[in-house]
Amino acid sequence: MSDTNTLTALSDGLAAAVETAGQSIVRVDARDRMPATGIVWSADGLIVTAHHVVQHDDAITVGLPDGSSVAANLVGRDPSTDIALLRTEAASLTPATWVEAADLKVGNLVLALGRPGRTVQATLGVVSALGDAWRTGAGGNVDRYLQTDVVMYAGFSGGPLVDVAGRVAGLNSSALARGVSVALPASTVRSVVETLLAHGRVRRGYLGVSTQRVRLPANLSEQLGQETGLLIGAVVPDSPAEQAGLFMGDTIVAVAGEPVRHHDDLLAKLSGDRVGQPVPLRIVRGGQVVDVPVTVGERE
Amino acid sequence: MNTTILQQIDDDLGAIVQNARRSLVEIRTGRRGQGAGTIWHADGLIITNAHVVHDKSPTVTLADGRQFPARLLAHEPALDVAALAIDAGDLPAIELGESTTLRAGQWVLALGHPWGVHGAVSGGVVIGVGAEWTDLPQPQRGRLVSYDTSTGMEWLVASLQLRPGHSGGPMVDTAGRLVGINTMMAGPGVGVAVPVHVIKRYLKEAWYRTTA
Numbered sequence: 001m002s003d004t005n006t007l008t009a010l011s012d013g014l015a016a017a018v019e020t021a022g023q024s025i026v027r028v029d030a031r032d033r034m035p036a037t038g039i040v041w042s043a044d045g046l047i048v049t050a051h052h053v054v055q056h057d058d059a060i061t062v063g064l065p066d067g068s069s070v071a072a073n074l075v076g077r078d079p080s081t082d083i084a085l086l087r088t089e090a091a092s093l094t095p096a097t098w099v100e101a102a103d104l105k106v107g108n109l110v111l112a113l114g115r116p117g118r119t120v121q122a123t124l125g126v127v128s129a130l131g132d133a134w135r136t137g138a139g140g141n142v143d144r145y146l147q148t149d150v151v152m153y154a155g156f157s158g159g160p161l162v163d164v165a166g167r168v169a170g171l172n173s174s175a176l177a178r179g180v181s182v183a184l185p186a187s188t189v190r191s192v193v194e195t196l197l198a199h200g201r202v203r204r205g206y207l208g209v210s211t212q213r214v215r216l217p218a219n220l221s222e223q224l225g226q227e228t229g230l231l232i233g234a235v236v237p238d239s240p241a242e243q244a245g246l247f248m249g250d251t252i253v254a255v256a257g258e259p260v261r262h263h264d265d266l267l268a269k270l271s272g273d274r275v276g277q278p279v280p281l282r283i284v285r286g287g288q289v290v291d292v293p294v295t296v297g298e299r300e
Numbered sequence: 301m302n303t304t305i306l307q308q309i310d311d312d313l314g315a316i317v318q319n320a321r322r323s324l325v326e327i328r329t330g331r332r333g334q335g336a337g338t339i340w341h342a343d344g345l346i347i348t349n350a351h352v353v354h355d356k357s358p359t360v361t362l363a364d365g366r367q368f369p370a371r372l373l374a375h376e377p378a379l380d381v382a383a384l385a386i387d388a389g390d391l392p393a394i395e396l397g398e399s400t401t402l403r404a405g406q407w408v409l410a411l412g413h414p415w416g417v418h419g420a421v422s423g424g425v426v427i428g429v430g431a432e433w434t435d436l437p438q439p440q441r442g443r444l445v446s447y448d449t450s451t452g453m454e455w456l457v458a459s460l461q462l463r464p465g466h467s468g469g470p471m472v473d474t475a476g477r478l479v480g481i482n483t484m485m486a487g488p489g490v491g492v493a494v495p496v497h498v499i500k501r502y503l504k505e506a507w508y509r510t511t512a
Contacts, residue, residue, distance in 0.1 A: 006305060007312035008474040011407035014425060018405035034434060111405060111425075117432030122404035123459040123489075124425040151459045151489040153427055154435055 013164060014124065018111060020166030022120035024096035025113050027063030028072075028086070028158055031055035037114040037159030038062065038086065039168060040095050041193060045088040048193055049158035050173040051077045054084040062088050067118060076196035080140030080204060081184060082173045084158075085196040096160060099167040101144040101185040106130055110148055111162045112172050112181070116155025125150035125181070136176055139204060139267045139299075144185040146170050152181055205270030206299040207246075208239020213262060214251060220284060228261045229253040229284065244281070244294040253289070254282035270296060313423070316409060316476045321419045322363050323394035323478075324411050324469055327370075327384070329358040336412040336469030337384065338481060340503075342393045346370065346384040347499060348468030349483055350377045353384070360386050363419070374506040379453075380437075380483050381494055381502055394470055397477030399456055399495035402429045408458050410482050410491055412469030422491070424460030429495055433457065436486060455492050456480040462491035 028038040028049045036053035040046075047062055054060065060072040070088045077084040104110075108127045113120055131145030148161060152174045161170040161183040170183030195202050211230035221227050229251040235241050252260050255269040256279050269279075274296040281292045323339040327348055335352030337360060339345075346360055353372060360370045368386035375382045402408075406426045414420050431452035438453050456471065462485050471480040471493045480493025 005312040005315075005474065006308035007316070007407060010309055011405075011425075011474045014405035014407070015403035016405075018403065022404075113404075117428075117430075119428055119430060119432065120404050121428040121457075122425060123427055124405070153457075153459070153490060154487075 014109075014111065014122075017162055017164050017166040018113060018120055018122045021096065021113055021160060021162040021168060022115070023065050023094040024168070025065065025115045025120055025159060027115045027117065028053060029061040029063065034155050035063070035116050036155050036157050037116060039158070039160050039171065040093045041085070042095050043091070043093050045090045045093060046075070046193075047072065047086040047088060048171065048189060049084050049086060050171070050175065051079050051082045051084040052173070052175045053158050054086070060086060062086065062090075063115065063118070064090060064093070076200035078140065078192050078196065078202040080136060080138040080202065081142060081188060081192050082136070082138070082140070082175050083171065083184065083189065083192045083196070085193055096168040097166070098186040098190075099163055099165075099169050100187060101130060101146055101169065104130060104146070104163070104169055109164050110150060110169060112148070112150035112152060112156055112159065113162055114153060114156035114159040121153060121156075123151040123153055123156075135264055135267060141188075142184060143187045146183045146185050148181045148183065150181050203272030203275050204299040205272065205274045206240065206297040207270065207294065208236035208241040208297065209246060210234045211252065211263065211266070216251070216253070216284070217287075220287075220289070224253055224259070224289070226253065226259045226261050230260055230263065230266060240294055240297040244292055246281075246283070246292065246294070247285070249285075251284040252281060253284055256280060312474070313409070316472060316474065317411070317421050319476045320394065320409070320411050320470055320472050322392035324363060324419060326361040326413060326418070327352055327358050327468060328361070329354040334413060334416065334465065335467045336465065336482070338468065338470040338478065339391045339393045342389065342391045344386040344388045344391060345373075346386060347481060348382050348384065349380045349481065349494075350375050350382045351380055352468045353382045358384060360384060362391070374503070376502060376506070379494060379498065379502055381481070381499055383503065383506065394472070394478045395476065396496055396500070397473050397475070397479045399429055399479045399497045402426050402456065402473070402479055404428050407474050408460070408471050408479060410458070410460055410462060410466060410469065410471045410493070412462075412466030412482055414463035414465045416465055422460045422462070424458050424489075424491070427457040427459055427490065429456045430454060436492060454495055454498050456495040457486065458491050458493070459489055460491045461489060466491075
């Protein structure tokens with residue numbers, strides 16, 4: 001056996017990528033069970049991690065690559081994309097170098113990194129799927145679908161997906177999808193971080209209805225040009241929906257002139273910039289198509 | 301061309317497996333199935349897991365098919381390590397590697413007989429090596445002196461599949477050198493080995509105990 005075979009070169013290359021990226025990977029101690037992982041966003045102490053691993057807003061500790069620990073404050077969190085932003089007093093950290101999802105191809109080798117303890121840990125996989133924008137179960141907008149087959153070891157949530165050059169391609173979270181490893185791409189992390197820095201939260205619109213997708217009667221389906229709508233099963237008291245006079249049994253078919261066929265369509269229309277704005281809602285009530293203006297509220 | 305590099309890696313993997321398989325043995329004790337073992341020394345020293353050895357007279361089958369009755373030299377359930385001796389010489393002992401300098405991301409291969417499939421291989425990368433595994437078995441205080449109970453038990457954790465029958469078989473690095481003895485799974489796609497430096501330390505100690 002030789003020490004200089006190609007496999008050894010690959011193996012050492014992967015370990016070097018781990019070491020490079022590892023300088024920007026920290027331990028995040030903000031929950032009762034085992035610690036999780038975070039990524040250094042800026043040299044002056046900003047750390048991005050997963051929302052679901054930050055269970056308490058104070059008494060957060062961040063373990064730095066040099067082995068020291070520093071206290072951290074919560075800047076803000078976005079449950080819809082499972083991102084939290086922390087600020088430490090540490091100076092001259094090494095920020096991660098990010099790579100855009102557009103520069104990845106299906107089949108590329110990628111590593112998931114974690115630092116639940118003192119040292120960096122890694123698992124290896126390939127990029128399994130790259131797709132268009134998608135919406136998380138909690139209603140968060142994600143620019144690109146990025147799925148891998150990396151094993152998410154205990155404490156890896158909030159850590160990076162890294163390419164073979166040690167650049168960070170995404171933020172790993174075990175809470176985004178069940179059974180598959182899905183990462184948030186760099187562009188989504190960037191826009192959420194910028195929003196959290198500016199507002200401390202990511203605003204989402206709110207109506208206060210629970211709905212169920214239903215098939216429309218044939219005549220309405222023809223008239224509206226869509227086969228399905230959202231039947232309102234309940235209206236939350238004092239919600240924007242109640243104030244607008246919506247009732248259980250109304251069926252939402254359009255928001256702001258755009259058809260609503262699925263639950264996803266409705267969530268997409270309720271973006272943060274609509275909060276406080278009047279928006280026309282088209283509904284079917286008693287077999288008649290009616291337009292009702294609603295002032296969109298903000299989801300808590 | 302990328303295909304050339306991948307072909308080279310394929311060839312390297314094949315060569316490592318072919319070489320390591322020579323040092324992989326099968327261990328049978330009583331009627332309770334089979335495990336794997338690793339030839340540590342050419343004079344007949346075989347290392348395996350303590351949980352593979354259920355009685356004091358196991359049978360060892362070499363890769364070439366020869367069978368030998370084995371004597372149990374040492375058995376330490378706390379480390380999950382056992383040492384057996386067979387009366388044979390010139391055995392293809394595995395080259396010992398370094399587990400203290402292994403880095404996360406480095407490639408390793410595990411050999412064994414999962415579900416009775418002989419000489420099967422699984423591959424992956426090192427997740428980490430050391431004592432920082434709160435979810436893995438920890439030392440029993442006062443049980444042994446071969447590790448420091450204040451730092452926790454040392455394990456080599458890799459992202460590869462281990463199955464019943466892998467236990468006691470070798471985990472090797474990209475130069476084909478032994479870095480650990482396959483021991484258990486810790487969740488899907490996570491294999492755990494006793495690092496080779498822990499075994500070296502234990503063998504030294506067991507040797508002093510038997511000769512003192």
